[in-house]
Amino acid sequence: MKMDPLLFLQLDVAGATLYALAYGSLGFLFRDFLVAITHGFQTASRAVEMVLLLGLIAYIVYRVQLYRKHSIYRIVPRVQVEELARKLASEDKSNVLLVDVRSHGYYDPNAARIQNSIRLEPNNLPEEIKNLPKDKDIYVYCT
Numbered sequence: 420m421k422m423d424p425l426l427f428l429q430l431d432v433a434g435a436t437l438y439a440l441a442y443g444s445l446g447f448l449f450r451d452f453l454v455a456i457t458h459g460f461q462t463a464s465r466a467v468e469m470v471l472l473l474g475l476i477a478y479i480v481y482r483v484q485l486y487r488k489h490s491i492y493r494i495v496p497r498v499q500v501e502e503l504a505r506k507l508a509s510e511d512k513s514n515v516l517l518v519d520v521r522s523h524g525y526y527d528p529n530a531a532r533i534q535n536s537i538r539l540e541p542n543n544l545p546e547e548i549k550n551l552p553k554d555k556d557i558y559v560y561c562t
Contacts, residue, residue, distance in 0.1 A: 518537055
């Protein structure tokens with residue numbers, strides 16, 4: 420069956436016009452509803468934006484607090500072996516506490532330790548530090 424090209428073009432234009440008029444009419448009839456929906460989307464997007472912004476600010480404040488809390492551990496004064504040996508040889512040696520905080524990979528239980536040193540588990544260090552005496556000079560071995 421052969422169709423006339425002019426008839427095909429007329430039907431195609433009629434179909435496109437009907438399609439455009441149908442959607443245009445529906446848009447005209449429901450424009451207030453569409454405005455309410457788009458207004459709701461805009462309001463929701465502002466709310467989501469505020470929640471994300473507040474979450475970002477809270478995260479930044481949390482990270483700054485963590486940084487400030489742990490900044491005291493960033494600067495650790497070092498002592499030379501000779502100076503520590505002098506302190507251990509002096510009368511003040513009862514005032515010195517040596518702490519070994521090497522991890523399991525570096526710690527051999529059969530290895531020779533410094534006399535009178537104590538071993539602390541590095542994974543539990545924040546809790547273990549609370550139990551150390553406050554009246555002694557504490558030296559940490561962590562190589």
